[in-house]
Amino acid sequence: MMQLGEYNTLEILRDTDPGLFLGDEEGNEVLLPNRYVPEEFNIGDKIEVFVYLDNEERPVATTDKPYIAKGDFSLLRCNQVTKYGAFLDWGLVKELFCPFKEQAFKMKAGGWYLVHCYLDEETERLVASSKTNRFLDNKELTVSKFDEVDLIVSHPSEIGMNVIVNKKHLGLVFKDDIFKDISVGDRLKGIVKKVRQDNKLDILLSQIGYRNIEPNAEIILKELSDNSGFIPLHDKSDPDDIKHQLQMSKKSFKKAIGALYKERLITIESNGIRLVQN
Structure with missing residues:
Protein backbone atom coordinates (compact mmCIF):
# COMPACT_ATOMS: atom_id res chain seq x y z
CA MET A 1 0.00 0.00 0.00
CA MET A 2 1.27 3.47 -0.94
CA GLN A 3 2.19 5.47 2.17
CA LEU A 4 2.32 9.25 2.49
CA GLY A 5 5.45 10.58 4.11
CA GLU A 6 7.42 7.41 3.43
CA TYR A 7 9.66 5.90 0.79
CA ASN A 8 7.75 3.60 -1.53
CA THR A 9 9.09 1.20 -4.15
CA LEU A 10 6.67 1.51 -7.06
CA GLU A 11 6.36 0.19 -10.61
CA ILE A 12 6.64 2.49 -13.63
CA LEU A 13 3.26 2.12 -15.36
CA ARG A 14 3.32 4.64 -18.23
CA ASP A 15 5.11 7.67 -19.61
CA THR A 16 2.95 10.79 -20.10
CA ASP A 17 3.50 14.47 -20.87
CA PRO A 18 3.57 15.57 -17.19
CA GLY A 19 5.79 12.65 -16.14
CA LEU A 20 5.75 8.99 -15.18
CA PHE A 21 2.78 7.38 -13.52
CA LEU A 22 3.81 4.90 -10.85
CA GLY A 23 1.69 2.24 -9.18
CA ASP A 24 1.63 -0.19 -6.27
CA GLU A 25 0.29 -3.73 -6.08
CA GLU A 26 -3.14 -2.50 -4.96
CA GLY A 27 -3.72 -0.38 -8.04
CA ASN A 28 -2.95 3.02 -6.50
CA GLU A 29 -1.21 5.46 -8.82
CA VAL A 30 0.91 8.57 -8.31
CA LEU A 31 2.67 11.00 -10.65
CA LEU A 32 6.44 11.38 -10.75
CA PRO A 33 6.85 14.82 -12.42
CA ASN A 34 9.27 15.21 -15.32
CA ARG A 35 11.88 17.01 -13.21
CA TYR A 36 12.43 13.76 -11.27
CA VAL A 37 12.24 11.27 -14.15
CA PRO A 38 15.54 9.34 -14.55
CA GLU A 39 17.39 9.61 -17.87
CA GLU A 40 16.98 5.91 -18.54
CA PHE A 41 14.02 3.76 -17.57
CA ASN A 42 11.72 1.04 -18.85
CA ILE A 43 8.03 0.49 -18.30
CA GLY A 44 7.74 -2.11 -15.56
CA ASP A 45 10.90 -0.99 -13.75
CA LYS A 46 10.76 -0.49 -10.00
CA ILE A 47 11.76 2.88 -8.56
CA GLU A 48 12.02 4.15 -4.99
CA VAL A 49 10.29 7.49 -4.40
CA PHE A 50 9.06 9.63 -1.52
CA VAL A 51 5.31 10.32 -1.63
CA TYR A 52 3.68 13.44 -0.18
CA LEU A 53 0.97 15.98 -1.05
CA ASP A 54 1.64 18.80 -3.53
CA ASN A 55 0.34 22.37 -3.27
CA GLU A 56 -3.05 21.23 -4.52
CA GLU A 57 -3.24 18.44 -1.89
CA ARG A 58 -2.69 15.71 -4.47
CA PRO A 59 -0.31 12.79 -3.85
CA VAL A 60 2.93 13.29 -5.79
CA ALA A 61 6.20 11.36 -5.94
CA THR A 62 9.75 12.67 -5.84
CA THR A 63 13.22 11.18 -5.99
CA ASP A 64 14.50 13.99 -3.74
CA LYS A 65 15.38 12.95 -0.21
CA PRO A 66 13.57 15.06 2.41
CA TYR A 67 15.32 15.99 5.65
CA ILE A 68 12.59 14.24 7.60
CA ALA A 69 10.06 11.47 6.95
CA LYS A 70 6.89 10.45 8.78
CA GLY A 71 7.66 9.25 12.28
CA ASP A 72 11.10 10.83 12.37
CA PHE A 73 12.65 13.78 14.22
CA SER A 74 14.88 16.41 12.64
CA LEU A 75 16.19 19.96 13.08
CA LEU A 76 14.52 22.13 10.43
CA ARG A 77 14.71 25.80 9.47
CA CYS A 78 11.56 27.93 9.56
CA ASN A 79 11.22 29.72 6.22
CA GLN A 80 8.15 31.80 7.00
CA VAL A 81 5.35 32.35 9.50
CA THR A 82 1.84 33.21 8.34
CA LYS A 83 -1.51 33.62 10.07
CA TYR A 84 -1.98 29.87 9.71
CA GLY A 85 1.30 28.71 11.22
CA ALA A 86 4.95 28.14 10.34
CA PHE A 87 6.36 26.64 7.15
CA LEU A 88 9.58 24.65 7.43
CA ASP A 89 12.24 23.74 4.89
CA TRP A 90 12.39 19.96 4.68
CA GLY A 91 14.17 19.75 1.34
CA LEU A 92 11.10 19.46 -0.91
CA VAL A 93 9.30 21.93 -3.18
CA LYS A 94 6.31 22.23 -0.84
CA GLU A 95 7.25 23.32 2.68
CA LEU A 96 6.28 21.33 5.79
CA PHE A 97 3.52 22.99 7.81
CA CYS A 98 3.67 23.38 11.59
CA PRO A 99 0.41 24.70 13.10
CA PHE A 100 0.59 27.17 15.99
CA LYS A 101 -0.93 24.56 18.31
CA GLU A 102 2.03 22.25 17.59
CA GLN A 103 4.70 24.83 18.44
CA ALA A 104 6.36 24.40 21.84
CA PHE A 105 7.54 28.00 21.46
CA LYS A 106 6.38 30.48 18.87
CA MET A 107 8.46 29.93 15.76
CA LYS A 108 10.21 32.73 13.92
CA ALA A 109 11.42 32.91 10.33
CA GLY A 110 15.10 31.95 10.14
CA GLY A 111 15.00 29.93 13.37
CA TRP A 112 15.89 26.27 13.66
CA TYR A 113 13.59 23.85 15.49
CA LEU A 114 13.63 20.18 16.36
CA VAL A 115 10.35 18.72 15.12
CA HIS A 116 8.51 15.45 14.68
CA CYS A 117 6.73 14.69 11.41
CA TYR A 118 3.40 12.87 11.55
CA LEU A 119 0.24 12.33 9.52
CA ASP A 120 -2.62 14.40 10.92
CA GLU A 121 -5.67 12.12 11.01
CA GLU A 122 -8.18 14.95 10.65
CA THR A 123 -6.66 16.63 7.58
CA GLU A 124 -4.72 13.60 6.26
CA ARG A 125 -1.75 15.93 5.75
CA LEU A 126 1.85 15.61 6.85
CA VAL A 127 2.55 18.18 9.56
CA ALA A 128 5.35 19.01 11.98
CA SER A 129 5.29 19.44 15.75
CA SER A 130 8.00 20.89 17.97
CA LYS A 131 6.23 19.38 21.00
CA THR A 132 8.43 16.33 20.57
CA ASN A 133 7.97 14.85 24.05
CA ARG A 134 4.37 13.92 23.33
CA PHE A 135 5.57 11.48 20.66
CA LEU A 136 7.81 9.66 23.16
CA ASP A 137 6.77 7.04 25.71
CA ASN A 138 8.75 5.48 28.55
CA LYS A 139 5.88 3.39 29.93
CA GLU A 140 6.94 0.29 28.01
CA LEU A 141 10.66 0.41 27.34
CA THR A 142 12.25 -1.41 24.42
CA VAL A 143 15.79 -0.93 25.77
CA SER A 144 17.76 -2.29 28.73
CA LYS A 145 20.85 -1.35 30.68
CA PHE A 146 24.05 -1.40 28.58
CA ASP A 147 22.12 -1.44 25.26
CA ILE A 208 32.67 7.00 26.33
CA GLY A 209 30.68 3.79 25.90
CA TYR A 210 32.49 0.65 27.03
CA ARG A 211 31.97 -1.16 23.71
CA ASN A 212 33.91 1.55 21.86
CA ILE A 213 36.68 1.87 24.45
CA GLU A 214 37.40 -1.72 25.37
CA PRO A 215 35.63 -4.83 24.00
CA ASN A 216 36.67 -6.92 27.03
CA ALA A 217 34.54 -4.66 29.23
CA GLU A 218 31.40 -6.46 28.05
CA ILE A 219 32.85 -9.80 29.16
CA ILE A 220 33.56 -8.37 32.61
CA LEU A 221 30.09 -6.86 32.90
CA LYS A 222 28.50 -10.20 32.03
CA GLU A 223 30.68 -11.99 34.58
CA LEU A 224 29.68 -9.46 37.23
CA SER A 225 26.02 -9.91 36.35
CA ASP A 226 26.34 -13.70 36.59
CA ASN A 227 28.00 -13.45 40.02
CA SER A 228 25.63 -11.17 41.92
CA GLY A 229 27.54 -8.05 40.89
CA PHE A 230 30.95 -8.95 42.36
CA ILE A 231 34.06 -10.85 41.29
CA PRO A 232 37.21 -11.22 43.46
CA LEU A 233 39.59 -9.84 40.84
CA HIS A 234 41.39 -6.50 40.81
CA ASP A 235 44.49 -4.84 39.39
CA LYS A 236 46.74 -6.67 41.88
CA SER A 237 45.31 -10.12 41.13
CA ASP A 238 47.50 -12.92 39.85
CA PRO A 239 47.50 -13.06 36.00
CA ASP A 240 46.64 -16.77 36.11
CA ASP A 241 43.54 -16.11 38.21
CA ILE A 242 42.35 -13.50 35.72
CA LYS A 243 43.04 -15.80 32.77
CA HIS A 244 41.26 -18.72 34.45
CA GLN A 245 38.06 -16.79 35.22
CA LEU A 246 37.87 -14.36 32.29
CA GLN A 247 40.08 -15.87 29.57
CA MET A 248 41.97 -12.60 29.09
CA SER A 249 45.39 -11.22 29.96
CA LYS A 250 46.00 -9.08 33.03
CA LYS A 251 46.84 -6.15 30.74
CA SER A 252 43.49 -6.45 28.94
CA PHE A 253 41.69 -6.83 32.27
CA LYS A 254 43.23 -3.66 33.71
CA LYS A 255 42.41 -1.69 30.58
CA ALA A 256 38.79 -2.88 30.65
CA ILE A 257 38.15 -2.19 34.35
CA GLY A 258 39.77 1.23 33.92
CA ALA A 259 37.22 2.06 31.23
CA LEU A 260 34.32 0.74 33.33
CA TYR A 261 35.49 2.65 36.40
CA LYS A 262 35.77 5.86 34.39
CA GLU A 263 32.18 5.41 33.28
CA ARG A 264 31.12 4.78 36.91
CA LEU A 265 29.77 1.36 36.03
CA ILE A 266 31.94 -0.42 38.63
CA THR A 267 33.70 0.29 41.89
CA ILE A 268 37.16 -1.11 42.59
CA GLU A 269 37.50 -2.52 46.10
CA SER A 270 40.47 -4.01 47.95
CA ASN A 271 39.30 -7.57 47.29
CA GLY A 272 37.63 -7.24 43.90
CA ILE A 273 35.37 -5.21 41.60
CA ARG A 274 31.69 -4.55 42.13
CA LEU A 275 28.95 -3.59 39.69
CA VAL A 276 27.27 -0.26 40.43
CA GLN A 277 23.63 -1.13 41.03
CA ASN A 278 20.60 0.90 39.86
Whole structure:
Protein backbone atom coordinates (compact mmCIF):
# COMPACT_ATOMS: atom_id res chain seq x y z
CA MET A 1 0.00 0.00 0.00
CA MET A 2 1.27 3.47 -0.94
CA GLN A 3 2.19 5.47 2.17
CA LEU A 4 2.32 9.25 2.49
CA GLY A 5 5.45 10.58 4.11
CA GLU A 6 7.42 7.41 3.43
CA TYR A 7 9.66 5.90 0.79
CA ASN A 8 7.75 3.60 -1.53
CA THR A 9 9.09 1.20 -4.15
CA LEU A 10 6.67 1.51 -7.06
CA GLU A 11 6.36 0.19 -10.61
CA ILE A 12 6.64 2.49 -13.63
CA LEU A 13 3.26 2.12 -15.36
CA ARG A 14 3.32 4.64 -18.23
CA ASP A 15 5.11 7.67 -19.61
CA THR A 16 2.95 10.79 -20.10
CA ASP A 17 3.50 14.47 -20.87
CA PRO A 18 3.57 15.57 -17.19
CA GLY A 19 5.79 12.65 -16.14
CA LEU A 20 5.75 8.99 -15.18
CA PHE A 21 2.78 7.38 -13.52
CA LEU A 22 3.81 4.90 -10.85
CA GLY A 23 1.69 2.24 -9.18
CA ASP A 24 1.63 -0.19 -6.27
CA GLU A 25 0.29 -3.73 -6.08
CA GLU A 26 -3.14 -2.50 -4.96
CA GLY A 27 -3.72 -0.38 -8.04
CA ASN A 28 -2.95 3.02 -6.50
CA GLU A 29 -1.21 5.46 -8.82
CA VAL A 30 0.91 8.57 -8.31
CA LEU A 31 2.67 11.00 -10.65
CA LEU A 32 6.44 11.38 -10.75
CA PRO A 33 6.85 14.82 -12.42
CA ASN A 34 9.27 15.21 -15.32
CA ARG A 35 11.88 17.01 -13.21
CA TYR A 36 12.43 13.76 -11.27
CA VAL A 37 12.24 11.27 -14.15
CA PRO A 38 15.54 9.34 -14.55
CA GLU A 39 17.39 9.61 -17.87
CA GLU A 40 16.98 5.91 -18.54
CA PHE A 41 14.02 3.76 -17.57
CA ASN A 42 11.72 1.04 -18.85
CA ILE A 43 8.03 0.49 -18.30
CA GLY A 44 7.74 -2.11 -15.56
CA ASP A 45 10.90 -0.99 -13.75
CA LYS A 46 10.76 -0.49 -10.00
CA ILE A 47 11.76 2.88 -8.56
CA GLU A 48 12.02 4.15 -4.99
CA VAL A 49 10.29 7.49 -4.40
CA PHE A 50 9.06 9.63 -1.52
CA VAL A 51 5.31 10.32 -1.63
CA TYR A 52 3.68 13.44 -0.18
CA LEU A 53 0.97 15.98 -1.05
CA ASP A 54 1.64 18.80 -3.53
CA ASN A 55 0.34 22.37 -3.27
CA GLU A 56 -3.05 21.23 -4.52
CA GLU A 57 -3.24 18.44 -1.89
CA ARG A 58 -2.69 15.71 -4.47
CA PRO A 59 -0.31 12.79 -3.85
CA VAL A 60 2.93 13.29 -5.79
CA ALA A 61 6.20 11.36 -5.94
CA THR A 62 9.75 12.67 -5.84
CA THR A 63 13.22 11.18 -5.99
CA ASP A 64 14.50 13.99 -3.74
CA LYS A 65 15.38 12.95 -0.21
CA PRO A 66 13.57 15.06 2.41
CA TYR A 67 15.32 15.99 5.65
CA ILE A 68 12.59 14.24 7.60
CA ALA A 69 10.06 11.47 6.95
CA LYS A 70 6.89 10.45 8.78
CA GLY A 71 7.66 9.25 12.28
CA ASP A 72 11.10 10.83 12.37
CA PHE A 73 12.65 13.78 14.22
CA SER A 74 14.88 16.41 12.64
CA LEU A 75 16.19 19.96 13.08
CA LEU A 76 14.52 22.13 10.43
CA ARG A 77 14.71 25.80 9.47
CA CYS A 78 11.56 27.93 9.56
CA ASN A 79 11.22 29.72 6.22
CA GLN A 80 8.15 31.80 7.00
CA VAL A 81 5.35 32.35 9.50
CA THR A 82 1.84 33.21 8.34
CA LYS A 83 -1.51 33.62 10.07
CA TYR A 84 -1.98 29.87 9.71
CA GLY A 85 1.30 28.71 11.22
CA ALA A 86 4.95 28.14 10.34
CA PHE A 87 6.36 26.64 7.15
CA LEU A 88 9.58 24.65 7.43
CA ASP A 89 12.24 23.74 4.89
CA TRP A 90 12.39 19.96 4.68
CA GLY A 91 14.17 19.75 1.34
CA LEU A 92 11.10 19.46 -0.91
CA VAL A 93 9.30 21.93 -3.18
CA LYS A 94 6.31 22.23 -0.84
CA GLU A 95 7.25 23.32 2.68
CA LEU A 96 6.28 21.33 5.79
CA PHE A 97 3.52 22.99 7.81
CA CYS A 98 3.67 23.38 11.59
CA PRO A 99 0.41 24.70 13.10
CA PHE A 100 0.59 27.17 15.99
CA LYS A 101 -0.93 24.56 18.31
CA GLU A 102 2.03 22.25 17.59
CA GLN A 103 4.70 24.83 18.44
CA ALA A 104 6.36 24.40 21.84
CA PHE A 105 7.54 28.00 21.46
CA LYS A 106 6.38 30.48 18.87
CA MET A 107 8.46 29.93 15.76
CA LYS A 108 10.21 32.73 13.92
CA ALA A 109 11.42 32.91 10.33
CA GLY A 110 15.10 31.95 10.14
CA GLY A 111 15.00 29.93 13.37
CA TRP A 112 15.89 26.27 13.66
CA TYR A 113 13.59 23.85 15.49
CA LEU A 114 13.63 20.18 16.36
CA VAL A 115 10.35 18.72 15.12
CA HIS A 116 8.51 15.45 14.68
CA CYS A 117 6.73 14.69 11.41
CA TYR A 118 3.40 12.87 11.55
CA LEU A 119 0.24 12.33 9.52
CA ASP A 120 -2.62 14.40 10.92
CA GLU A 121 -5.67 12.12 11.01
CA GLU A 122 -8.18 14.95 10.65
CA THR A 123 -6.66 16.63 7.58
CA GLU A 124 -4.72 13.60 6.26
CA ARG A 125 -1.75 15.93 5.75
CA LEU A 126 1.85 15.61 6.85
CA VAL A 127 2.55 18.18 9.56
CA ALA A 128 5.35 19.01 11.98
CA SER A 129 5.29 19.44 15.75
CA SER A 130 8.00 20.89 17.97
CA LYS A 131 6.23 19.38 21.00
CA THR A 132 8.43 16.33 20.57
CA ASN A 133 7.97 14.85 24.05
CA ARG A 134 4.37 13.92 23.33
CA PHE A 135 5.57 11.48 20.66
CA LEU A 136 7.81 9.66 23.16
CA ASP A 137 6.77 7.04 25.71
CA ASN A 138 8.75 5.48 28.55
CA LYS A 139 5.88 3.39 29.93
CA GLU A 140 6.94 0.29 28.01
CA LEU A 141 10.66 0.41 27.34
CA THR A 142 12.25 -1.41 24.42
CA VAL A 143 15.79 -0.93 25.77
CA SER A 144 17.76 -2.29 28.73
CA LYS A 145 20.85 -1.35 30.68
CA PHE A 146 24.05 -1.40 28.58
CA ASP A 147 22.12 -1.44 25.26
CA GLU A 148 23.63 0.66 22.48
CA VAL A 149 21.07 3.17 21.23
CA ASP A 150 20.56 5.87 18.61
CA LEU A 151 20.19 9.37 20.03
CA ILE A 152 18.86 12.71 18.84
CA VAL A 153 19.72 15.65 21.09
CA SER A 154 16.39 17.18 22.13
CA HIS A 155 16.65 20.08 24.59
CA PRO A 156 18.78 21.17 27.55
CA SER A 157 17.79 20.96 31.19
CA GLU A 158 19.37 22.23 34.40
CA ILE A 159 21.11 18.91 35.00
CA GLY A 160 22.09 17.89 31.48
CA MET A 161 20.75 17.33 27.99
CA ASN A 162 17.54 15.52 27.10
CA VAL A 163 17.86 13.04 24.24
CA ILE A 164 15.45 11.04 22.10
CA VAL A 165 16.31 7.35 22.36
CA ASN A 166 15.71 5.13 19.30
CA LYS A 167 12.98 7.58 18.21
CA LYS A 168 10.77 6.09 20.96
CA HIS A 169 11.87 7.10 24.44
CA LEU A 170 13.14 10.13 26.35
CA GLY A 171 16.52 9.93 28.04
CA LEU A 172 18.94 12.23 29.83
CA VAL A 173 22.70 12.70 29.54
CA PHE A 174 23.92 14.29 32.77
CA LYS A 175 26.28 17.27 32.59
CA ASP A 176 29.11 15.26 34.15
CA ASP A 177 28.85 12.72 31.31
CA ILE A 178 29.11 15.31 28.50
CA PHE A 179 32.68 15.63 27.33
CA LYS A 180 32.22 17.51 24.06
CA ASP A 181 29.98 20.19 22.60
CA ILE A 182 26.59 18.84 21.55
CA SER A 183 23.69 20.77 20.06
CA VAL A 184 19.96 20.27 19.60
CA GLY A 185 19.36 18.05 16.58
CA ASP A 186 22.71 16.22 16.74
CA ARG A 187 22.48 12.49 16.02
CA LEU A 188 24.74 10.36 18.18
CA LYS A 189 25.29 6.84 19.44
CA GLY A 190 24.86 6.14 23.11
CA ILE A 191 24.70 3.51 25.84
CA VAL A 192 21.90 3.02 28.37
CA LYS A 193 23.73 3.66 31.64
CA LYS A 194 20.80 3.18 34.00
CA VAL A 195 17.08 2.40 33.95
CA ARG A 196 15.40 4.06 36.92
CA GLN A 197 12.36 2.70 38.77
CA ASP A 198 10.11 5.22 37.00
CA ASN A 199 11.55 4.07 33.64
CA LYS A 200 13.60 7.22 33.20
CA LEU A 201 16.73 6.51 31.19
CA ASP A 202 20.24 7.70 32.05
CA ILE A 203 22.35 7.73 28.89
CA LEU A 204 26.08 7.79 28.17
CA LEU A 205 27.39 9.11 24.87
CA SER A 206 29.00 6.42 22.73
CA GLN A 207 32.46 7.97 22.65
CA ILE A 208 32.67 7.00 26.33
CA GLY A 209 30.68 3.79 25.90
CA TYR A 210 32.49 0.65 27.03
CA ARG A 211 31.97 -1.16 23.71
CA ASN A 212 33.91 1.55 21.86
CA ILE A 213 36.68 1.87 24.45
CA GLU A 214 37.40 -1.72 25.37
CA PRO A 215 35.63 -4.83 24.00
CA ASN A 216 36.67 -6.92 27.03
CA ALA A 217 34.54 -4.66 29.23
CA GLU A 218 31.40 -6.46 28.05
CA ILE A 219 32.85 -9.80 29.16
CA ILE A 220 33.56 -8.37 32.61
CA LEU A 221 30.09 -6.86 32.90
CA LYS A 222 28.50 -10.20 32.03
CA GLU A 223 30.68 -11.99 34.58
CA LEU A 224 29.68 -9.46 37.23
CA SER A 225 26.02 -9.91 36.35
CA ASP A 226 26.34 -13.70 36.59
CA ASN A 227 28.00 -13.45 40.02
CA SER A 228 25.63 -11.17 41.92
CA GLY A 229 27.54 -8.05 40.89
CA PHE A 230 30.95 -8.95 42.36
CA ILE A 231 34.06 -10.85 41.29
CA PRO A 232 37.21 -11.22 43.46
CA LEU A 233 39.59 -9.84 40.84
CA HIS A 234 41.39 -6.50 40.81
CA ASP A 235 44.49 -4.84 39.39
CA LYS A 236 46.74 -6.67 41.88
CA SER A 237 45.31 -10.12 41.13
CA ASP A 238 47.50 -12.92 39.85
CA PRO A 239 47.50 -13.06 36.00
CA ASP A 240 46.64 -16.77 36.11
CA ASP A 241 43.54 -16.11 38.21
CA ILE A 242 42.35 -13.50 35.72
CA LYS A 243 43.04 -15.80 32.77
CA HIS A 244 41.26 -18.72 34.45
CA GLN A 245 38.06 -16.79 35.22
CA LEU A 246 37.87 -14.36 32.29
CA GLN A 247 40.08 -15.87 29.57
CA MET A 248 41.97 -12.60 29.09
CA SER A 249 45.39 -11.22 29.96
CA LYS A 250 46.00 -9.08 33.03
CA LYS A 251 46.84 -6.15 30.74
CA SER A 252 43.49 -6.45 28.94
CA PHE A 253 41.69 -6.83 32.27
CA LYS A 254 43.23 -3.66 33.71
CA LYS A 255 42.41 -1.69 30.58
CA ALA A 256 38.79 -2.88 30.65
CA ILE A 257 38.15 -2.19 34.35
CA GLY A 258 39.77 1.23 33.92
CA ALA A 259 37.22 2.06 31.23
CA LEU A 260 34.32 0.74 33.33
CA TYR A 261 35.49 2.65 36.40
CA LYS A 262 35.77 5.86 34.39
CA GLU A 263 32.18 5.41 33.28
CA ARG A 264 31.12 4.78 36.91
CA LEU A 265 29.77 1.36 36.03
CA ILE A 266 31.94 -0.42 38.63
CA THR A 267 33.70 0.29 41.89
CA ILE A 268 37.16 -1.11 42.59
CA GLU A 269 37.50 -2.52 46.10
CA SER A 270 40.47 -4.01 47.95
CA ASN A 271 39.30 -7.57 47.29
CA GLY A 272 37.63 -7.24 43.90
CA ILE A 273 35.37 -5.21 41.60
CA ARG A 274 31.69 -4.55 42.13
CA LEU A 275 28.95 -3.59 39.69
CA VAL A 276 27.27 -0.26 40.43
CA GLN A 277 23.63 -1.13 41.03
CA ASN A 278 20.60 0.90 39.86
